[in-house]
Each structure stands twice: as structure tokens, then as C-alpha cells.
Amino acid sequence: MARSTRATSESRVNHFHDWGYLLAAFAGLTVATLVTRGSFFMLPARYALPAQVERALRYAPACALTAIIAQGVLTRDHEPFLTFRNYQWWALIASAAVFVKTRNMVAMIAVGMTVFTVLRLWA
Amino acid sequence: MFNLLPPIDHAAYRAGIKAMAPLTPAITVWGIVTGVAMVNAGITIPAALLMTFTVFAGSAQLAVMPLLATGTPLPIVWATALLVNLRFVIFAAASRRSFMHLPWPQRLLASYLNGDLGFALFSRKFANADHHGNPEQWGYFYGLNALNWLVWQAGSVVGFLVGGLMPTDWGFELAAYLALAAVLIPMVQRLPAVAGIVSTAAVAVATVRLPMRLGLLLAVLVGVTVALLGEAWRDRHEPPASRA
Numbered sequence: 081m082a083r084s085t086r087a088t089s090e091s092r093v094n095h096f097h098d099w100g101y102l103l104a105a106f107a108g109l110t111v112a113t114l115v116t117r118g119s120f121f122m123l124p125a126r127y128a129l130p131a132q133v134e135r136a137l138r139y140a141p142a143c144a145l146t147a148i149i150a151q152g153v154l155t156r157d158h159e160p161f162l163t164f165r166n167y168q169w170w171a172l173i174a175s176a177a178v179f180v181k182t183r184n185m186v187a188m189i190a191v192g193m194t195v196f197t198v199l200r201l202w203a
Numbered sequence: 204m205f206n207l208l209p210p211i212d213h214a215a216y217r218a219g220i221k222a223m224a225p226l227t228p229a230i231t232v233w234g235i236v237t238g239v240a241m242v243n244a245g246i247t248i249p250a251a252l253l254m255t256f257t258v259f260a261g262s263a264q265l266a267v268m269p270l271l272a273t274g275t276p277l278p279i280v281w282a283t284a285l286l287v288n289l290r291f292v293i294f295a296a297a298s299r300r301s302f303m304h305l306p307w308p309q310r311l312l313a314s315y316l317n318g319d320l321g322f323a324l325f326s327r328k329f330a331n332a333d334h335h336g337n338p339e340q341w342g343y344f345y346g347l348n349a350l351n352w353l354v355w356q357a358g359s360v361v362g363f364l365v366g367g368l369m370p371t372d373w374g375f376e377l378a379a380y381l382a383l384a385a386v387l388i389p390m391v392q393r394l395p396a397v398a399g400i401v402s403t404a405a406v407a408v409a410t411v412r413l414p415m416r417l418g419l420l421l422a423v424l425v426g427v428t429v430a431l432l433g434e435a436w437r438d439r440h441e442p443p444a445s446r447a
Contacts, residue, residue, distance in 0.1 A: 094274065095273065096245050096246050096250060096271065102250050102254075102271070105271060106253060108280070109257075109267065109280070110258050111281075113284075113291075116290075116295070117295060117314040118295065118314035118315070119295045119314075120296040121310045121311075122314065129292070129296040136431060139396060139399050139427045139430040139431065141390065143399055143422070143423040143426035143427055144283060144286035145262065145384075146403040146407070147406075147418075148383060149380045149383050149404075150404035150407040150422070151269075151416070152376075154408045160408045168380070171377060171381070172380065172384060175381050176384055176388060179384070179388055185232060185233065185382070188385055192377065192378075
């Protein structure tokens with residue numbers, strides 16, 4: 081059994097049943113949806129979005145998604161996990177290649193999960 | 204009592220539904236994938252239902268799943284969602300002319316519903332309109348976004364149920380990262396963005412030992428800076444006309 085799955089399943093049991101934590105999290109996340117989508121709908125007309133700020137805003141979402149994916153796939157137990165035994169990484173590369181080629185999200189995820197499972201069971 | 208809806212032209216409302224209709228298969232698939240990935244990340248179905256009907260932002264929901272799973276401090280969770288959502292600030296700035304004279308409760312509901320697809324279709328139709336803020340535009344907006352909301356939520360709920368049937372010990376948390384990669388890839392078309400995400404990934408991995416997942420925020424800061432520097436460098440070395 082892959083060690084990575086066990087390590088995370090131990091910790092997640094607690095937090096996803098901690099309703100106080102979850103309710104507070106969802107409240108703040110709903111605010112995060114509202115303040116971003118609502119930003120310039122709610123601000124008075126005299127406030128505009130400066131071009132330089134807009135440029136930075138264009139890159140932030142891609143970088144945030146990358147940071148989450150990189151820490152999720154390229155690290156394990158708070159340590160970098162950059163070896164050929166990192167099956168999640170191979171799965172991510174395979175599925176990204178499928179998505180770039182086909183733009184088909186279902187095919188992408190199916191290929192990624194298959195590669196991961198095959199490597200996990202037989203490599 | 205607040206009136207949450209502006210006056211709506213019903214023909215435009217139907218036109219909005221018609222314009223969104225061809226995208227419903229894609230919205231359904233993305234909803235199902237998000238739902239499956241959330242449940243595989245370990246969230247329970249009741250919590251997932253509450254989350255989708257309040258937060259209503261698929262990419263941010265997926266992005267914070269691994270953080271919630273490990274009990275990351277809430278300010279980091281919220282900051283991560285804000286960063287992923289920052290693209291909506293650009294949407295709001297671009298489409299505000301049609302909404303900013305409405306009473307604030309109506310603006311608030313409209314902004315809550317103004318996701319990626321609705322914004323794209325609304326801008327395509329009205330970006331060059333002579334007048335902004337009329338029942339035709341509001342009707343079209345609500346036609347687009349009512350259908351998007353409905354199909355997205357239906358897809359997500361199906362995804363929760365499907366995800367609940369899948370084995371929990373097969374390492375399928377990976378699905379969330381793959382789904383996020385599908386959101387990420389279309390955002391990265393040019394060299395400055397590529398430089399930005401490569402440096403983000405390097406810093407994110409190098410700083411994973413920092414407490415409270417602070418490395419995430421540091422990585423984004425470095426990545427955005429590198430992308431902006433890359434853009435400035437490109438502008439100096441390449442005449443803008445030669446860019447697509």
C-alpha cells in the first residue's frame with residue numbers, strides 16, 4: 081500500500097468531521113467568492129482597476145493553482161518527493177499530455193488515475 | 204424587503220439560456236469531476252453539499268481541499284481561495300458598466316453568479332454595446348447564469364454520489380490535482396506565464412517545510428513577480444505587433 085495514501089487518510093478523518101472548522105472555512109470561502117466577483121460591482125465608479133494591477137491579477141490564479149498542485153504532487157509528509165517512485169508525478173505528466181492533446185477532461189483524469197493505479201500496484 | 208432582481212427582458216432571458224445551452228455538457232462534466240474529486244479528497248457528502256451551495260467556485264473549492272484535509276489554519280485556506288479567485292476581479296472590472304447603477308443587493312446577487320462561463324458569453328455579446336445597464340442585458344445575464352448555476356450544481360451533486368461509491372484507499376485524492384491541472388493548462392499560453400508557474404512550483408516544493416503552509420503564499424508571490432518580469436523583458440525585446 082502506498083505510504084502517501086495512508087499518511088493523508090489518517091489526518092483527514094479528523095478535519096473533515098470537525099464541523100466548527102468546516103463551517104468557519106466555508107463562511108470565509110463564500111466571502112472570498114463574493115469579494116472577488118463583487119469587487120468592481122460594489123465599488124463606486126471612481127475606482128478603476130490600474131493596468132499594472134490587472135497584469136499581476138492575471139498571473140495570480142495560475143500561480144496559486146500551481147503551488148497547490150506542486151505541494152500536493154511533488155511533496156510527501158512535508159518533504160520534497162522528487163524521485164522516480166513518485167507515481168503521482170508520472171500520472172500528472174501523462175494526464176497533462178492527454179489534456180494538451182485532446183482538451184478532454186474525462187480522458188485526462190481517466191488516464192491519470194489509470195497510470196497512477198497501475199504504477200502503484202505493479203511498479 | 205429587498206428586490207434581488209433588476210427588471211428583466213424575457214426574450215433576452217431566453218436568449219441567454221439558449222446561448223449557455225451548448226455548454227451544458229461541459230459544465231456537467233466539470234461539475235461531476237469536481238464533485239468526485241472533492242469526495243475523494245475526504246470531505247463528507249453533507250459537507251460537500253453545504254460547500255457547493257455556499258462557496259459556488261469550483262476551482263477554489265478543489266484548491267482548498269488538500270488544505271482542509273490537513274487542518275491548515277483558516278487564514279491560509281482563505282488566502283489560497285482568494286488568489287485562485289482573483290481572476291473574478293478582472294471579470295468584475297470588465298463587466299461592471301452593465302450593473303453598477305443597480306441597488307447594492309441586486310449587484311451583490313449578480314456578482315455572486317458571475318462565474319467564468321457567464322462572464323465570457325456576456326462579454327462576447329455586450330462588450331461593444333452602445334448602452335450598458337438595461338433589461339435586455341440583465342435578462343441575458345440571468346438566462347446565462349441561471350442555467351450555469353443549475354447545471355453546475357446538478358453535476359456536482361451527481362459527482363458527490365459517484366465519488367461516495369469509489370474506494371477511499373486507492374490514493375484517488377490525486378483526482379483533485381488532475382482536475383486543477385485541467386483548469387491551469389489553458390491559463391498558461393505564453394512564456395511569462397510558463398516562467399511564472401515553473402518558479403512557483405520550485406518555490407512551493409522548496410518551502411514545503413514552512414509552518415502553516417506559508418510556502419504556498421511565498422511561491423505565488425515569487426511566481427507572479429517572475430511572470431511580470433518576464434512580461435517586461437518580452438516587451439523590451441519584441442515589438443508588440445509581432446505578438447499574436
